[in-house]
Amino acid sequence: MLSFWERESFTEYDFLIIGGGIVGLSTAIELKETHPHTNVAVVERGVFPSGASTRNAGFACFGSLTEVLSDLEKLPEAAVFKLVKRRWDGLQLLRTRLGDEVIDYQNHGGYELLQTESQLGALEQADRVNSLLKPLFEHDVYQNVPEKTPALGFDTNRVKGLVFNQYEAQIHTGKMMKALQRLAMARGIDLLTGTGVRNFVEDNGHVDVKLENGTVLKAGRVGICTNAFTRKLVQEANLKPGRGVVLVTKPVQGLKFKGTFHYDEGYYYFRNYGNRIIFGGGRNLDLEGETTTEFGVPDKILSRLKEDLINLILPGQSYEIEQVWSGIMAFGDTKQPVLRQQSDRVFLGVRLGGMGVAIGSLLGKELAELITQSGNN
Numbered sequence: 232m233l234s235f236w237e238r239e240s241f242t243e244y245d246f247l248i249i250g251g252g253i254v255g256l257s258t259a260i261e262l263k264e265t266h267p268h269t270n271v272a273v274v275e276r277g278v279f280p281s282g283a284s285t286r287n288a289g290f291a292c293f294g295s296l297t298e299v300l301s302d303l304e305k306l307p308e309a310a311v312f313k314l315v316k317r318r319w320d321g322l323q324l325l326r327t328r329l330g331d332e333v334i335d336y337q338n339h340g341g342y343e344l345l346q347t348e349s350q351l352g353a354l355e356q357a358d359r360v361n362s363l364l365k366p367l368f369e370h371d372v373y374q375n376v377p378e379k380t381p382a383l384g385f386d387t388n389r390v391k392g393l394v395f396n397q398y399e400a401q402i403h404t405g406k407m408m409k410a411l412q413r414l415a416m417a418r419g420i421d422l423l424t425g426t427g428v429r430n431f432v433e434d435n436g437h438v439d440v441k442l443e444n445g446t447v448l449k450a451g452r453v454g455i456c457t458n459a460f461t462r463k464l465v466q467e468a469n470l471k472p473g474r475g476v477v478l479v480t481k482p483v484q485g486l487k488f489k490g491t492f493h494y495d496e497g498y499y500y501f502r503n504y505g506n507r508i509i510f511g512g513g514r515n516l517d518l519e520g521e522t523t524t525e526f527g528v529p530d531k532i533l534s535r536l537k538e539d540l541i542n543l544i545l546p547g548q549s550y551e552i553e554q555v556w557s558g559i560m561a562f563g564d565t566k567q568p569v570l571r572q573q574s575d576r577v578f579l580g581v582r583l584g585g586m587g588v589a590i591g592s593l594l595g596k597e598l599a600e601l602i603t604q605s606g607n608n
């Protein structure tokens with residue numbers, strides 16, 4: 232049973248955002264900045280965000296050459312350009328909003344490792360992709376730099392092609408999320424954590440949002456930013472969860488590379504964090520089994536990551552793993568996120584895929600605009 236004071240101060244909001252990841256927090260911040268006299272709250276089921284935003288690898292990326300080529304197989308050129316632009320714009324918004332120092336933004340560039348003949352075929356299409364992206368970056372994005380392979384410590388018999396992207400960078404994921412939370416609180420947004428939303432009902436000009444602990448909050452409009460977990464609230468949402476596994480090593484003596492690295496069409500990715508390695512991927516080993524919202528680290532995937540550490544990433548060098556974890560992403564038929572009005576007062580900003588660090592802030596801005604510009608008051 233609530234007290235009079237609780238009911239007066241904690242249960243009624245103009246805008247209520249469900250999910251406290253990068254999209255939820257960005258949406259709430261945008262709403263409060265554009266509508267300062269409104270009451271805004273974010274409900275996050277975890278004590279801290281517990282999906283993908285605090286569990287990723289911290290790549291500030293917008294697509295490797297083979298990822299963009301694979302997008303071009305499914306979407307027209309104009310749509311691929313727009314998608315890359317949205318990621319890039321989102322990244323600039325994140326950097327301006329929080330500051331490079333705060334999020335530990337470091338631009339050492341990104342590389343894609345090409346290992347098979349068919350992967351090497353991507354090089355023939357680099358000019359096409361560079362021309363497509365020229366209006367955005369003004370310079371070539373993807374450059375073939377095989378001569379750099381030995382200096383980075385990779386075996387040239389295995390890594391047969393290396394594509395450099397000068398615009399790719401890395402961030403400290405934890406610092407970014409903490410800074411977003413602090414900014415949200417500084418703007419006067421309530422962060423309600425530790426209990427999730429069970430369901431919601433639109434009723435007579437507002438939405439009743441029922442929490443797992445039984446409390447009912449009343450909101451003028453609701454933004455759903457629950458990414459992979461959305462189908463618990465909106466069953467028909469067109470997305471599938473996808474688990475990702477990540478590990479971090481202890482500091483590696485004499486680590487030869489700095490930067491972000493991808494291979495096998497982005498299914499594997501590693502980077503330096505100081506002189507440690509953060510390495511993730513392997514979902515493609517069991518795509519069906521990894522279509523889950525359950526956290527966990529399958530042996531098969533961890534074994535493959537360990538093998539690749541020895542044979543590909545650190546040949547001839549020793550390492551120790553310090554920690555392994557998993558996070559849950561959301562995927563669809565294309566890599567475009569879902570941004571839509573679900574009903575009169577409920578709106579969705581979900582399905583961020585594997586590059587949400589970049590596009591997350593922009594999706595939050597777009598969702599806030601959709602929430603405030605739609606018909607009802």
Ligand SMILES: Cc1cc2nc3c(=O)[nH]c(=O)nc-3n(C[C@H](O)[C@H](O)[C@H](O)COP(=O)(O)OP(=O)(O)OC[C@H]3O[C@@H](n4cnc5c(N)ncnc54)[C@H](O)[C@@H]3O)c2cc1C
Binds near residue numbers: 252290291476511583
């Ligand atoms: C292992 C891994 C590595 C990745 N690496 C990168 C990378 O290097 N670069 C990159 O750009 N992207 C990366 N990503 C993807 C990126 O992290 C995501 O795209 C992005 O964080 C999605 O943000 P979000 O806010 O939409 O979702 P989330 O961060 O998942 O936020 C959704 C939130 O909703 C909460 N929630 C769910 N249900 C409820 C409910 N009923 N009530 C209340 N709260 C609820 C969850 O607890 C969660 O905190 C990676 C993802 C993973 C899993």
